[in-house]
Amino acid sequence: MTQRTLDPEQIQALDPSAIPRIRLPERAAHFSTRAARLRRLADHNPIGGYVRLMAALVDAQQHALEHYSAPMPSREDIANAQRHSMPILPALSGERDPQWRSVLYRLADRVEAAGAVTPALANVLDTLRAMDEAQLEAQADAILAQRYTEIAPATAPFIMAALQVVWTDLASCIDMRDVPYVDAPGVCPVCGSPPVASIVRIGGAYQGYRYTQCGLCGTEAHVVRVKCTNCDSTKGIAYQGIDGGNPALKAESCDECHTYRKIGYLEKDMDFEPLADDLASLTLDLLMSDAGYRRASPNPLLWPEVPGDQ
Structure with a gap:
């Protein structure tokens, strides 16, 4: 594993307001x-089987999104969020469309119909279907709040996938001008959830700018480069990668809070996708753990067994 501490980049003489603040998810x-x-990432991957399973689940998410429409926030709710600098669609509000459970069942059915159901996967799907409303809602609450000791890791990716459909639907339909500036650093301005990873984009107004991608609603928020996306520090930022690995993927570590998140550069790999590339690079996670850093937040499709494993 290589390590290099970067000097802060020269600040460009541009009006900050000209930088697109957020990118909403592209619904289609x-x-x-x-x-x-x-x-594509599953080939020759140590967890290739799991990555392919999650690909089938994500395919099911796209199908579910095409047939789902969540209730939108009222103008009063939007104004209140703006007034208090709070996320416009807060995941931790305790209110969510109960139809998310129907989305969950559709995802399970579609993954099962895709074939290659192993006994372990069949057991997970059976467990999900056997859970009552209260159990499902309790798991959703724990997952969104990242209360790891209450989360069942095997079923969590499916529950999170259903919640992602709901919030991605909402985020793709809101007016970008309604999204408030939030006080809490690092959280998504749309739903208040933590990012999964970040991406340095290319092309047009986004050229060279870094965006963190929300693990729940998929919204991307601009964050200046060489800055910790967990604690906002600009000190002790370093970038680690794997010799011979994808040069577009690095782990951005912070010596102030001893956490890391992965970052990808589209100029080096046009197909980089934050959540997918994060999930498929478990080897880098293991190396970062050995180096004494912990993940700032889990991948939405892979949950730790115990809190210390995140």
Whole structure:
């Protein structure tokens, strides 16, 4: 594993207001693009079987999104969020469309119909279907709040996938001008969830700018480069990669809070997708753990067994 500490980049003489603040998810291809990337990354991958399973689940998400429409926030709710600098669609509000459970069952059915159901997967799907409303809602609450000791890791990716459909639907339909500036650093301005990874984009107004991708609603928020996306520090930022691995993928570590998140560079790999590339690079996670860093937040499709494993 190589390590290099970067000097802060020269600040460009541009009006900050000219930088696009957020990128809302592209409804027509948000999940299908991710699924395609997962399938490509599965080849010769130590967890290739799991990555392919998650590709099937993400494909099911795209199909579910095409047939789902969540209730939108009222103008009063939007104004209140703006007034208090709070996320416009807060995941931790305790209120969510109960139809998310129907989405969950559709995802399970579609993954099962895709074939290659192992006994272990069949057991997970049976467990999901056997859970009552209260159990499912409790698991959703724990997952969104990242209360690891209450989360069942085997079923969590499926529950999270259903929640992602709901919030991606909402995020893809809101007016970008309604999204507030939030006070809490690092959280998604749309739903308040933590990012899964970040991406340095290319082309047009996004050229060279870094965006963190929300693990729940898929919204991307601009964050200046060489800055910790967990604690906002600009000190002790370093970038680690794997010799011979994808040069577009690095782990951005912070010596202030001893956490890391992965970052990808589209100029080096046009197909980089934050959640997919994060999930398929478990070897880098193991190396970062050995180096004494912990993940700032889990991948939405792979949950730790115990809190210390995140």
